[in-house]
Amino acid sequence: MDYASSETNAVEIVDSAGSSSTDTTAKIIKTADMRFRVKDVQKTKEQLSATxxxxxxxxxxxxxxSSIQESDKVKYxxxxxxxxxxxxKEGVLIAKIPSEKLDDFTNTVAKMAVFVDHQAMKMDDQSIAYLANKLKVQNRVDAMNTINKTATRKGNNVETSLYIKDDYVDKKIENMNIDNRVKFSTITLNFYQDNTVNTLIVGNDNLYDYRPGFFQRLGLNIIDGWVYFKEFLLGLSxxxxxxxxxxxxxxxxxxxxRKRKS
Structure with a gap:
């Protein structure tokens, strides 16, 4: 197979796989975030997932x-x-929503909330970057065609060709990523509930409470004292x-x- 022909076929394959239609629409990337209070974090997470x-x-x-605010143990x-x-209890959920439904989705979320602390949306126009990538891709195609006409296995054409094709693919992937981010907006949801008080009966870990009663301990101490006294006498013996x-x-x-005094 002719080397120049194979190079040309390779470029055509990459171009047909990576190119998109000549889309001239604006490439607007929408991102949003919300923070709000809810009655129950777990139930809200389930509702959000379903929506x-x-x-x-x-x-x-x-x-x-769940973060502990205060804890205490009382004798039961x-x-x-x-x-x-x-x-x-707090929850964080990051989702990708079809861009055309982002406003409706934020309105639905606001209805789930008891109180909305913060709500914001950001629009990032990537049209210029998208167009720049498309023009650079065309430049890579023209460069590849020029290289293929004079391609030889003994020269630097192979390395140059691979470098140009890799860069060509990178630009295509960048535009595919922009298209995906334009189609699906990213929204970050932070939600929390009021402080909750929970009670639980647990084992007593205070060892002092497991000691015998006063009179029982008094009798045991008297017996121990007699034992110590006997041991003292045995030591003196x-x-x-x-x-x-x-x-x-x-x-x-x-x-x-006395003798000296007398």
Missing amino acids: IKAQGGTVAEFSIQ STDSLKEITSYR RLWAIIVVGFAVFFGVRYMI
């Missing part, structure tokens, strides 16, 4: 998080405590010789002092 699916959109990301019984916790010598020295010194 997004019904309008032909998709959920790109979501998360639900000898071996259990009542744990009282105040927590705040081992030192009987030292005690005898001590008494002997004491009375001997006392006798010598």
Whole structure:
């Protein structure tokens, strides 16, 4: 197969696969975000998912998080405590909505909210960047045609051709990405509910409460004291010789002092 012919076929294949119709419409990318309060975060997340699916959109990301605001434990019984916790639940959902339905979707979301803290939309015109990519793509095609006419395996034409085709594909993908972002708008939803108080009976982890009662402990301590006293006497019995010598020295010194005085 002729090398120049294969190069030309390759460019034609890439061009036919990546090119779009000569679209001259404005390329407006819409992004929006909302923050609002709801009655129940989990139920709202389920409602949002159903609404997004019904309008032909998709959920790109979501998360639900509960943060403890305050917690306390009070005695409930000898071996259990009542744990009282105040927590705040928040949810984040990022979705892609058909651009023509973005306004209707935000209105639907606003009706789910108890109170809307913040709502905003941004429009980014990518028409110039889109046109620049299309013109650069045409330049790559012209350059490839010129290279193919003088293509040789011994020269630098192969590397140059590959570089131009890779750059050609990059520009095509950039425009495909712009088309996708124009068709589907990205909206970020932050929603939260009022602080919720939850009670739970848990095991008592205070070891002091598991000790015996006062009178039982008093009796045990008296018994322990008698044991210690007996051990003390047994210890003294081992030192009987030292005690005898001590008494002997004491009375001997006392006798010598009295004798000197007399």
